[in-house]
Amino acid sequence: MYSLHHVLDRRNPLWSGVAHLLQKAPPVYRAFTAVERLSKQRLFGCRMCGQCALPMTAYACPMTCPKQLRNGPCGGVSPDGSCEVYPGMRCVWLMAYERADAEGHVADMRRLQRPIDQRKWGQSSWVNYWLGEDEALWTAEDELTDLDHEPMLLSTRTTGRTTGSHST
């Protein structure tokens, strides 16, 4: 999954070009989004929040958590690892941690995840990502190393999220 994400890297101009084209053709955008929905639902239980956190959660979808927590597990995980709300279900954040630990990606979980934009439900997160709209979803790696300057939610690096204006 990490390598697939690398192939689909936003910085590749091909993908931002594709995203811009998709935006201009609503029927194609809808078809594209339907494909994304089908594949990601099957693979991750995706809920189509439109602002994907999977690369930072070892590809365990946090939106399948009954509290939709974006920053890690709640305090109610049972000693056996089951969800407090649905005891038959394994905590998705526990799965994220175990996978991240095995893949050497635990540091990703340390990043602070900003509140999501509730208007983006149902949109294609791939298009949003390629358009650079996910830039401010989580803190950059180096933002947590300087203890005297803790990261600000309204980050100076972010654009768009402070005003809430989005192109889609």
Next chain:
Amino acid sequence: VNENGRVNPSPIKYADSHLQAVLQRGRFAITAEIGPPRGANVGPVRRKAKLLRDWIDAANVTDNQSAVVRMASWAGCMVLKQEGVEPVMQLQCRDRNRIALQSDLLGAAALEIPNVLLLTGDHPRFGDHPDAKAVFDMDSIQLIWTARTMREQRKLLSGRDLKPAPDFFIGAVENPFAPPLKWRAERLGKKIAAGARFCQTQFIYDVKIFAEWMRKVRDLGLDQRCYVLAGVGPIKSLRALEHMRLEVPGMYVPDDVVRRLRGVPGDRVAAEGLKLCSEIIAEIKTIPGVAGVHVMAFSWEDAIPEILEGAGLPRRTPSLVGSK
């Protein structure tokens, strides 16, 4: 550096918080939880405040704890202030979106409630309104981050300016006993990076696991950035024990505690529960990096003085609260 030679986790003075002042001086802080009543009457809060006033540094007022409707936390906090007890207003994300959360934070600061404890909240499924909509527009870490943004950037999440900006001493919770145990100290680290300056933990019945968590907290240097108050509470009866073990999410009661309480005659369980709680406090007090204790005696606040006395934490003299 305070009188105990410990680096001060928060050199800045927030909102004239007495709790913070006690912690800054390096004195072992004591907080207690007060549950507001189910009803439009402040009498029970007033009574509990009077009872605990001379024993504690501040009291938390819970916010619809366990997803069961109670009188609002801010209202309980105002009653505590009238009775000379410094309040800690609990605020959770289950019942409010980001608009209401920010509004409540402004209200708390405007009413000079100096401490806030910010949590995600239990799912409504466990409460008295399981048919309610669970909001969870934000999680606890995002709420803590929001509160710090309001205080330091003087802005709302919308980017709009706040005049004047609110001020509060921001607290968080952590559960050292919930999986993944290896990551629980890191999670506190995230809350600290977001803005938490004190932390109250889940009920501790297994001191060994707690001590191991505290070791990781120290290894990460978190005790130098945040005051950790250890959560404790008495078990009143075998029925309460079973409820805690089986029905309260995130609760861990080890087998030796279960055996100990089941091993005494039925009319001695409450006394044994108090004794156990005092013993746990005394043990926790010796763990490096623990800045205080948070006593949660749900519907049994009357027992708190006896617990504290049993743990070698006598009545506060002269009364440190009552500054209002």
